[in-house]
Amino acid sequence: MNLRVVMLGDIVGTPGRQAVAQQLPVIRERYRPHLVMANAENASNGTGLTPSHYRKLKDAGVDGVTLGDHVYKKVQIVSVLEQESDIARPANLPTQAAGKRWFRLKPAEANLPTVYVVTVLGRIFMGTPANDPFATVEQVLTELPERDPVVVVEIHAEATSEKIAMGRYFDGRVSAVLGSHTHVPTADARILPGGTAYITDLGMSGPHDSVLGREVGAVVKQMTTAMPVPFDVAQGDPRVNGVVIDIDARTRKAVHIERIELPADRNKPPFVLGAGSSDSSGPDNDE
Numbered sequence: 001m002n003l004r005v006v007m008l009g010d011i012v013g014t015p016g017r018q019a020v021a022q023q024l025p026v027i028r029e030r031y032r033p034h035l036v037m038a039n040a041e042n043a044s045n046g047t048g049l050t051p052s053h054y055r056k057l058k059d060a061g062v063d064g065v066t067l068g069d070h071v072y073k074k075v076q077i078v079s080v081l082e083q084e085s086d087i088a089r090p091a092n093l094p095t096q097a098a099g100k101r102w103f104r105l106k107p108a109e110a111n112l113p114t115v116y117v118v119t120v121l122g123r124i125f126m127g128t129p130a131n132d133p134f135a136t137v138e139q140v141l142t143e144l145p146e147r148d149p150v151v152v153v154e155i156h157a158e159a160t161s162e163k164i165a166m167g168r169y170f171d172g173r174v175s176a177v178l179g180s181h182t183h184v185p186t187a188d189a190r191i192l193p194g195g196t197a198y199i200t201d202l203g204m205s206g207p208h209d210s211v212l213g214r215e216v217g218a219v220v221k222q223m224t225t226a227m228p229v230p231f232d233v234a235q236g237d238p239r240v241n242g243v244v245i246d247i248d249a250r251t252r253k254a255v256h257i258e259r260i261e262l263p264a265d266r267n268k269p270p271f272v273l274g275a276g277s278s279d280s281s282g283p284d285n286d287e
């Protein structure tokens with residue numbers, strides 16, 4: 001029997017949260033996943049995740065939540081990181097950083113294996129000082145309470161080379177290595193030779209009429225003038241991006257991976273007609 005998991009790329013702002021809330025029932029119906037995970041490091045006004053938005057994503061049907069370099073941008077999330085069992089910080093932050101280094105999700109079907117999820121930050125072109133992501137995942141693998149677990153590794157990194165190297169290094173030892181952080185989906189979803197599902201970047205679940213989720217004009221102005229400009233979250237063309245993966249429950253090897261990209265309909269709930277162009281005017285930007 002196969003275990004089917006969906007992993008969604010970085011949820012960006014109100015449009016990203018609304019797109020996920022609207023499209024998750026479609027994903028559940030179309031793909032029938034046993035578990036859905038999502039990176040939510042940009043979910044609250046473009047950086048970080050508030051406790052309220054964490055709960056809304058859970059209510060929308062996200063089973064497990066990962067974060068990236070923006071993990072602590074909404075510092076209120078620390079209590080959630082310390083209390084909840086389905087969310088973790090990047091594992092290769094300093095030892096004393098708040099939050100768990102991995103979490104586990106048990107599918108409702110009793111005969112399917114638990115999935116262990118660990119996110120690590122890359123070190124190339126990344127601003128956050130982080131420990132060796134390769135050695136960190138090695139260490140986490142020795143800590144897991146099962147001998148032959150299903151493990152999904154998220155490599156939250158800028159450089160394609162670092163992400164591909166992570167995939168190759170752990171090929172055959174984990175069920176999936178999935179890239180995030182660039183917000184641009186890549187066309188290289190595949191099963192590596194050892195049986196690990198891999199993609200260099202999941203892409204973003206957010207407004208695609210944008211520069212990585214931010215308003216085009218603001219980013220272009222900053223880049224063409226070198227002057228500081230506030231980067232508001234964009235609104236147009238909200239899409240959900242991610243992958244669906246089938247894992248053989250017996251061998252723990254991945255047998256299938258495919259990209260999913262679902263455009264949201266801004267004329268249907270939970271989108272609010274006439275909402276302003278700034279993320280801060282969104283209907284549930286409540287923290």
Ligand SMILES: [Fe+2]
Pocket residue numbers: 010041042068181182183
């Ligand atoms: Fe991100």
Ligand SMILES: [Fe+2]
Pocket residue numbers: 041068069070156181
């Ligand atoms: Fe990031």
